[in-house]
Amino acid sequence: MTARPLPIHTYLIPIGSLVLAVGIRLVGFPMGHEYPVLSIVVSLLAICILLTTVFIVLQHAEVLAIRLGQPYGTLLLTFAVTTVEVSIIVSMMLHGENNPTLARESVFSTVMIVCAGVVGLCLTLGGLHHHQQELKRQGTSAILSVLTALTILTLVLPNFTLAAAPGTFSPVQLVFVSFCSILLYGSFVFAQTVRHRDDFLDDGRPGGDHASHGISGEANWGNAALLLIGLIGIVLLAEQVATGVEDGLAALQFQQTDAVVGAFIATLVLLPEALSAIRAALINELQRSLNIALGSALATIGLTIPAVGMASVLTGRELTLGLTPGDSVLLALILSISIHSFGTGRTTVLTGLVHLVVFIAFLLLIAFP
Template identity: 30%
Template sequence: MGIASRLEEEKFLVAALVVAAIAYLLEHAVIEMGRGVALIAAAALVGTIVLASIRVAHHAELLAVKVGDPYGTMILTLSAVAVEVIILAIMMSGESSPTLVRDTIYSALMLDINGILGLAALLGGLKHGEQPYNDNSGKTYGVMILTAMGISMIVPEFVPSDKWHYYSAFTIAAMIALYGLFLRMQVGQHSYFFSYSYPRSERKKESPDEHGDDESAAISIATILIGVVIIGLLAEFMAAFMTEGLRDSGAPIAVTAVVVAAISAAPEILTALRAALRNRMQATVNIAMGASLSTVILTVPVMEAIALYTGQPFIMAMTPVQTVMVAVTLIAAAINLNDGETNAIEGMTHFILFATFVMLTALGL
């Protein structure tokens, strides 16, 4: 494929790079124009970041098809988490709420498990009825998420403020140890936990182009890296515009966190829904639960390391409302993902929890 054809195919990334250049040139002018213009610019950048993220996810999917599960969905979720970490790191380097990291992780969990998994199971259940998957994956993801959330976002409530750096260092070590062993099991002796063997007749129904893309892995990897860099540039300007646009506006503090979580999850939503509608619930479970786990277990150590480096701790302990919502979500997930099949009722329970999260956020809770 020639350079011109490649640029045409990656027009979203090219456009994102152009937008980043324009934002660089007009940053101060936009901020001086007031909050309204800043919010419009921030919204435009959010849309651009989503488009760039979709291209990153596309190439992650190409790699996923080449290597298969569980490696495939792992690549997709890691690319999404990388985007989230970059955006958070950039936003936390400026004027931002000390609860931004906590609220973003919480929002991501609500969006991934209740939003993505809920909607996918609901739509997939309405179309296919009961959709099978490997129940070992749901159980493993669930207990890992519960442990990681408990260590990093519940226990900190009881840690004295003058000893935060000790617990922060412990949290980093704990997350690395948890994910290191999990990753070894996921790609090693327990890799079968995260895959499901569908009947041959169903496999033939897959679209012919799903496995027919001959794009090289090297090009996909390079495009992912370039896309992540472009997203990082856009995020820096988005953070500046959003901070200015929301200043003294009375908007809920968590709005920024929800935006960051939604940006990183946008490509996953499309992929998970497509998988559910093709009756591939295993991929949906891996994406939704895997993204939740990766968000907690990878974002926390990076952000805690930044806190230790700067000497400024973040507020990681969840509020009572957040703790209750996480507890209800994980209990519902433990029950719904316990039998190896999802259905529309189970999807609806999670989607209603997601609607509850949206309402609570709108109320500033």
């Protein structure tokens, strides 16, 4: 089979996004507290460009993922998305006024959007199409155990330490938790790709069974280059957009500014993966769907916390990770529900609806805290 040429828009959009981001960084973003409406309008236009670029970038990642096979392809998608989120948070931390709760809100939003919203949609839509679906309990339980340990260590434990102010870690504690995050996530990746690879594959669909679709080595290099260009453009542009949204909401005196910005960042970077997970559930590949969805939440904590922790230690900027009491309840609720949902190895529409109800509660508390 001959290699398929890359469509012209897959070249132009990532490059155009990077050029636009560099231009905005050099000229400046036309917004501020004096013009909140203009700030929001410009931000919405930039968000449209961002979303288009994100989908194009993930298209290149998916092409490369096909060549790698499963579960390596899923890991590539996860790394690409997580790189965007980590870069946005760290860049926003290092520029302008310190925002100590941005990382916390972004990571928490990612966990809630994935475990409640994305997983809820996957289970509900998959259940409607296939009545009930089966999953690998070994692999899913491994993901949930690591996810539970990471979320409690990074988002709940800071509220109960004594060496620093409530909700924060001391530098020694932050370094230790960052090391634990990398260790746990690295161990999970090793188990998923080497040691217990079969636990994360759908039955009857061995890894690497996807065809290469005629993609040549030259096309692979092209996809990799455009993936990198698009990621850089997304990071630079999203930082400006998030800052603009934050300024606009602050000018409008919206109370939950950090929560909205954190949810915006999480939604932006998770949207392509969410669609990939939903598509997998609709074709009855529930385990691959969960690998994509839950793996993205796992990578977000396992990679974001060490990155922002290192930035906080090196720059001396305060980092608040401890959740509020209400958010802690929501986190404990969705984790416990997930354990019960996947404990039997089968899911139905009812299972998905339970997750979606928690997701609606999460959104409601952002709008009406």
